[in-house]
Amino acid sequence: MDRIADLVGEHEAWRSRCLNLIPSENVTSPAVRAALGSDLGHRYTFRVDAYLHGHVIENAYRGTRWTEAVEDRVEELLREVYSAEAATARPLSGHIAGVTALAALVPKGGLVMALLPDDGGYDGYHPPHLPDLMGYTAMDLPWDGSRFQVDTEAAVDGIRGARPDAVVINQSFVLFPPELEPIDEACKEVGARLLYDGSHTLGLIAGGHFQPDAVERSDLLFGSTHKTFFGPQGGLMVARDPEVMARVRASFTLTTQDNAHWNRIAALGVALEEMKVYGARYAYQVISNAKTLARALDEGGLPVRYADRDYTESHQMMLDTAAFEERTGMDPQTLAIRLETQDIIVDAMCRLGTNEMTRKGLVEKDMATVADLVIRASAGEEVKGEVHALVEDLELEFTLD
Numbered sequence: 001m002d003r004i005a006d007l008v009g010e011h012e013a014w015r016s017r018c019l020n021l022i023p024s025e026n027v028t029s030p031a032v033r034a035a036l037g038s039d040l041g042h043r044y045t046f047r048v049d050a051y052l053h054g055h056v057i058e059n060a061y062r063g064t065r066w067t068e069a070v071e072d073r074v075e076e077l078l079r080e081v082y083s084a085e086a087a088t089a090r091p092l093s094g095h096i097a098g099v100t101a102l103a104a105l106v107p108k109g110g111l112v113m114a115l116l117p118d119d120g121g122y123d124g125y126h127p128p129h130l131p132d133l134m135g136y137t138a139m140d141l142p143w144d145g146s147r148f149q150v151d152t153e154a155a156v157d158g159i160r161g162a163r164p165d166a167v168v169i170n171q172s173f174v175l176f177p178p179e180l181e182p183i184d185e186a187c188k189e190v191g192a193r194l195l196y197d198g199s200h201t202l203g204l205i206a207g208g209h210f211q212p213d214a215v216e217r218s219d220l221l222f223g224s225t226h227k228t229f230f231g232p233q234g235g236l237m238v239a240r241d242p243e244v245m246a247r248v249r250a251s252f253t254l255t256t257q258d259n260a261h262w263n264r265i266a267a268l269g270v271a272l273e274e275m276k277v278y279g280a281r282y283a284y285q286v287i288s289n290a291k292t293l294a295r296a297l298d299e300g301g302l303p304v305r306y307a308d309r310d311y312t313e314s315h316q317m318m319l320d321t322a323a324f325e326e327r328t329g330m331d332p333q334t335l336a337i338r339l340e341t342q343d344i345i346v347d348a349m350c351r352l353g354t355n356e357m358t359r360k361g362l363v364e365k366d367m368a369t370v371a372d373l374v375i376r377a378s379a380g381e382e383v384k385g386e387v388h389a390l391v392e393d394l395e396l397e398f399t400l401d
């Protein structure tokens with residue numbers, strides 16, 4: 001029978017040779033991994049008054065001196081990196097961050113506007129998911145498919161007309177940032193909370209190269225810490241107003257989660273230290289690589305959407321899978337499987353992302369090679385050896401080690 005350690009070893013050896021273009025994944029530095037493997041991963045702390053067994057207990061666990069020091073410093077780093085007034089690293093994931101924000105800020109039976117999955121919105125905010133679990137009604141946030149962006153005018157009209165309790169910016173497919181200012185103003189007019197789920201773009205926002213007004217122009221910015229943000233898998237939240245954060249914070253312990261996983265939080269702190277030093281350069285490079293790769297693929301015969309807008313302002317690009325299928329008869333899932341046979345990893349939606357390979361040190365001049373390998377692999381050519389030669393010996397960039 002296979003031992004787990006052997007399976008993990010096989011996985012690591014294989015993935016170290018693969019070209020990973022999945023936009024929701026990234027790799028962490030040795031220092032982040034060390035924090036993940038630390039004793040903090042064995043511990044609890046509440047630090048809040050919790051109602052336990054019929055009593056309010058101030059801090060239910062002892063032995064938490066350093067755990068608490070870690071949390072304080074991580075929150076400080078979050079406030080610095082995002083220029084925010086308040087922060088928490090407690091959410092266990094981007095999804096849990098969203099659940100907790102909605103639980104704290106939307107009344108029972110409330111109305112929430114969010115982008116539909118068909119428009120690239122994260123599915124979780126629509127039925128049969130969170131509305132069914134939490135008892136809110138979901139309606140669509142208007143979308144302009146021709147520009148692949150929130151339809152600002154229609155969104156403002158929609159907010160004024162429907163008067164929702166919250167509006168969620170929930171782009172899973174993200175090329176261009178929404179125009180937040182008019183949306184924020186409309187939300188303020190009707191008393192709606194504007195929640196920015198930046199799961200995909202938190203690393204680019206941290207580096208200052210995507211949606212620089214995300215904190216100033218929303219009630220809460222939150223999301224995953226492992227997509228463009230090169231931290232451990234988990235979540236974070238930052239806000240312009242400490243009172244909003246205090247309300248959300250009260251919804252974690254014993255409501256949407258119990259232990260916050262302190263090794264993860266320490267590891268996030270290490271990634272924040274890296275982000276503080278290298279975030280701007282990293283984010284610039286990710287986006288520049290995305291634009292360069294999109295153009296190289298499109299000009300090389302694998303069609304990419306939105307050439308008229310220079311393809312993207314984020315880490316992602318969208319293959320024109322309909323045009324590709326019409327020409328080759330190959331649907332996106334088949335294409336993804338074919339690429340995997342050559343150790344090129346993409347998701348079944350065929351949105352490609354440059355975050356992980358940028359972290360591994362690839363720059364604009366390498367994008368022609370990446371595009372060539374993807375195009376030839378999609379045509380059925382054997383390119384595995386060339387993929388390994390490109391990826392195998394790369395050293396992680398943007399780390400403090």
Ligand SMILES: Cc1ncc(COP(=O)(O)O)c(C=O)c1O
Pocket residue numbers: 024093094095096098122170171172197198199200223224225234235
């Ligand atoms: C916009 C958005 N929110 C939330 C999530 C879920 O994040 P996590 O996997 O960290 O729970 C995703 C996942 O892809 C996402 O794209």
